[in-house]
Every structure is written in structure tokens, then in C-alpha cells.
Amino acid sequence: MDPSTVLRAGLLGISKSDKVKNLIENAPVSRGVVNRFVAGARTADAVSAVVGLQEDGRLATVDFLGEDTLDRRQASATRDAYLDLLSALSDRGLTANGAAEVSLKLSALGLALGADGEKLALEHARQVCELAATCGTTVTLDMEDYTTTDATLSVLRDLRADFPWVGAVLQAYLHRTESDCRDLATADSRVRLCKGAYKQPESVAYQSAHDVDLSYVRCLKVLMEGEGYPMVASHDPRLIAIASSLAGKNHREPDSFEYQMLYGIRPDEQRRLAKAGHQMRIYVPYGDQWYGYLVRRMAERPANTMFFLRAVATK
Ligand code: FDA
Secondary structure (H helix, E strand, C coil): CCHHHHHHHHHHHHHCCHHHHHHHHHCHHHHHHHHHHCCCCCHHHHHHHHHHHHHCCCEEEEEECCCCCCCHHHHHHHHHHHHHHHHHHHHCCCCHHHCEEEEECHHHCCCCCCCCHHHHHHHHHHHHHHHHHHHCCCEEECCCCHHHHHHHHHHHHHHHHHCCCCEEEEECCECCHHHHHHHHCCCCCEEEEECCCCCCCCCCECCCHHHHHHHHHHHHHHHHHCCCEEEEECCCHHHHHHHHHHHHHCCCCHHHCEEEEECCCCHHHHHHHHHCCCCEEEEEEECCCHHHHHHHHHHHCHHHHHHHHHHHHCC
16 A cells, blocks of 8 residues: 555545544644634624734635535534634625625535535525625635535525625536536636545546646636636745736736635735735634544545645745
8 A cells, every 4th residue: 555545545544533532632732733824703703813814915815614514403503604714704894895805605504414414504504695795795605526516506506696606616626527617617706626625536537636636727727717716725936826817917916817826824924915906815714623624634634744844834
């Protein structure tokens, strides 16, 4: 077995162990890492993080941590957390013109809850969108593993009928994504393009980093040439340079697309891009479900382990 497979199996193993969870949650070194990648446990912590980002011209999209909910009450509680978050951001004047928006995982809103899971997730997402509209901001649907792509895009279509500004994430590692980009590169359509963070089978996804990068560039071309609003979600300097060049080639004004990065990753580059007049949005996770977020991200792809370890090393 190659070392990355062993590493992945090990990480997935500890992600299910309560004993290891307690150990890691209480270790001082973990708290340091968590504090770097997660804004905090409470709504107020997320709001403070957004205030800090806006102080130096960075936009935000806030994610209430949690996913794969198999409990109706939990799905409703997640919706309520988003309503509370939007109200708190709006009260502080942080949502004007979409400066702070929210990102939703449909599996946290009930997508996996049996036959009517999609309907439930749609209803919860719709309630979040209604309040977002009142607050003058937007909502973006995160993309999870490939078994949920069709359902997520179907919920997106339903939501966009009433809220045309709802955006979605597309993952460059999926073979289907270039075609999904063509479908979504239409007027007002907001598409957040990322590489993809889940371990996916060869039948549906490119496996090598090189192939994923090539696909990312093909997808980016489609989005930049299209009429929608591309959101370039990557920390990769080569892809950022290519995005900038494609934006120029397609005569895009700086307010017709944006760069996006994760909270705590390459903060100096985030500030540099914002200072240079680009729209720079930061994905801000908060909540007490951080253990799964960090460990699963590391386990899903060996590259993610390096991603977090590199960030810790450059602290
Ligand atoms: P990658 O991790 O391959 O790194 C490429 C290069 O970037 C490195 O070689 C290095 O040069 C540079 N770099 C990276 N980290 C660095 C660091 N800490 N310091 C210095 N340089 C560094 N995924 C998903 O499946 N569904 C989703 O909904 C989302 N949502 C999402 C939103 C946003 C805003 C972002 C930024 C990302 C996501 N993702 C995601 C995660 C995404 O799919 C991907 O796993 C990570 O962004 C890592 O991929 P990169 O493109 O950053 O490149």
C-alpha cells in the first residue's frame, strides 16, 4: 500500500474515535491549529472575524460547521444557526452589497434524511435565502461528494428561480465539471470553482494533481468567457495568475469576478490581492464541529494533509 493510502486510512480511523477526538480537542497544539483555521465556536466569533477581514478590504462567506446530518432537529438547528448568523451580520452592517454572505452544506440542512431529504434541505435553504435577501446579501451552496452533485444542482435550480443570485461550488476534479460550467456560465450565475476536497473514484474524477489543474484551467476559461460571475477559489499561485490573465483577455472589470481563499491560509496573499483592487473573499468556518472539518479535510486527499501541515509549518 502506498504511504498516502496508509495516511488516509489512519486519519479516517482517528476521525471516528471519540478517545482521539477528546485528546486532540484538548491538546494545546490543536487549539493553536484550530484557531488558525476556524473563527471560533459562537456566532459572535464569526462576526468578529468578518469585522477583522473587512477592516483590510476582504469580503467573507461564512460557514456554520457541520455536515452529514441524519437528524431532523439537527437540520433545523443548522438552519436556525444561519438565520441567527445573518441577523447578527446584518445588525453590524456587514452584509451590505454582499460584503459578507453565507455558504451552506445541503447535507447539514437535511439532504441525507431519507426520501424527502432533498425537499427538506431545499426548504431550509430557501428560508436562509429569504433572510439573506432581506439583509442584502447572497448565499452559495458548497459542493460535497459526487453522489450529491446532481441533488445540489437541482436545489440550486429551484432556489435560483426565486433568488437568481444563489451561487454554487463546482469541483474541477470531476470529469463532468467542464460541462456543468458551460451550463452555469449564464448571466447573474455565481460559480465558485475549486479543485475539490473529497476522495472520489477514478470513474468520476481526475486522480492526479496535474490533471485536476488542467481541468481547473479549462473550467476557468469557460467561466471567464461566459456571462456569469466566476469565483476563483484556490490558493494556487499558478491558477491565480492564469485567472488574472483570462480576466484581462475577456475584458472583465475587477468587480465582475473574485478570488477566494480559506480563513487562515495565505493571509498575506489575501491582503495583497485585496490591496491591488481585486475582490478577495474569505471562507470563514465557525462552530464547535471543527474536529471533523479538519480531520476529514486531511483524510479526504493526501494533498490536504500537506495543505494543513504546510500552513502550520509557515505559522
Ligand atoms: P492546493 O492545495 O493544490 O495547493 C496548490 C498550491 O497553492 C501549493 O502548491 C502552494 O503553492 C499554494 N499553497 C497552498 N497552501 C498554501 C499555504 N498554506 N501557504 C503557502 N502556499 C500555499 N472543496 C470542495 O470539495 N467543496 C467545496 O464546497 C469547497 N469550497 C471551498 C471554498 C473556498 C473559498 C476554497 C478556497 C476552497 C474550497 N474547497 C472546497 C476546497 C478546495 O477544493 C481545495 O481542497 C483547497 O482549496 C486546496 O486546493 P488549492 O486550489 O488551494 O490548491
